[in-house]
Amino acid sequence: MSGSGWISTSMPYLTPRAVGDTDAWTEEGAKAGRRGGQRILYAGEVPAPKDVARMLGLTGEPTVVVRRRIIELDGEPTELTDTYYPADIAAGTPLAAGAKIRGGAVTLLAALGHVGVRVVEDVTARPAGAEERAILRLAPAESLLCLARTTYNAADRPIQADVMLMPGGRQQLRYEMGIDSA
Numbered sequence: 001m002s003g004s005g006w007i008s009t010s011m012p013y014l015t016p017r018a019v020g021d022t023d024a025w026t027e028e029g030a031k032a033g034r035r036g037g038q039r040i041l042y043a044g045e046v047p048a049p050k051d052v053a054r055m056l057g058l059t060g061e062p063t064v065v066v067r068r069r070i071i072e073l074d075g076e077p078t079e080l081t082d083t084y085y086p087a088d089i090a091a092g093t094p095l096a097a098g099a100k101i102r103g104g105a106v107t108l109l110a111a112l113g114h115v116g117v118r119v120v121e122d123v124t125a126r127p128a129g130a131e132e133r134a135i136l137r138l139a140p141a142e143s144l145l146c147l148a149r150t151t152y153n154a155a156d157r158p159i160q161a162d163v164m165l166m167p168g169g170r171q172q173l174r175y176e177m178g179i180d181s182a
Contacts, residue, residue, distance in 0.1 A: 035074050042068040043098045045091060052084045055150045055161040065090035067105065070135060077136045078170065084161040089114055105160075114159045116151035123147050125168055136167055143168040 048056070048064040056064065064084045071079035083105060085095055094101055094108060101108050106116065124146045128138050138144075145168045151160040 037072045037075075038069045038100070039072065040067060040069050040098050040100065042066065044096055045087060048084070051148070052161050052163070055148065056084065056086055056158045058086065063087045063091075065093075065096045067095060078166065080132060080135055080165045082163045084163075085109075085159065089159060109159065114153055116159060117154050118152045118156070119149055120152075121147060121149045123173060128165075132165055136165070138167055145171055145173065147173065 044065065045063050046066050048058055048062045052064060053059070053062055056062075058064070064087055066085075067083045069081050069083070070077050071081055089109075089112065090096055093112065095105060109115070125143050126146060128136070128142060128144045132138070132144060133140070133142075136144075145166045147162070147164040147166070149160075149162040149164070150158050151162075153159050
């Protein structure tokens with residue numbers, strides 16, 4: 001959160017963690033002397049929204065597994081995140097259940113044989129809808145940062161799509177990139 005010096009980076013959320021480790025958000029908050037947490041609002045199979053079907057390279061009328069969560073920092077909502085998985089990867093696994101996953105979903109995906117090696121992130125901004133404003137406790141004119149992330153495996157198959165909505169005035173995204181000198 002920019003006003004409090006909070007900066008979020010993507011890399012910890014893309015890397016599988018050691019067995020028994022906590023999730024990346026909880027660890028990132030603790031390192032900053034804060035309390036990160038999440039509440040799962042829904043987990044299960046749903047028809048894929050059109051933008052998610054596109055992100056995951058799915059055609060027809062596909063079904064996906066979604067995990068909808070409110071991400072919190074010190075008990076305050078800081079992000080509304082919907083994470084989608086192709087049904088053939090996630091159906092019947094803990095990803096489709098409402099319980100928190102020890103080490104996070106990326107660690108479970110890796111244990112299931114699905115390791116991300118590349119991501120594409122698109123960041124946009126837009127006004128919040130009434131439900132988003134209520135969930136994230138936004139002021140009437142406060143905008144959202146929208147981060148849409150697709151994670152691909154070594155075969156370049158999309159294995160996860162995240163749609164993250166964050167209060168624009170309370171979040172800062174930080175990107176670090178290597179530059180190929182070839």
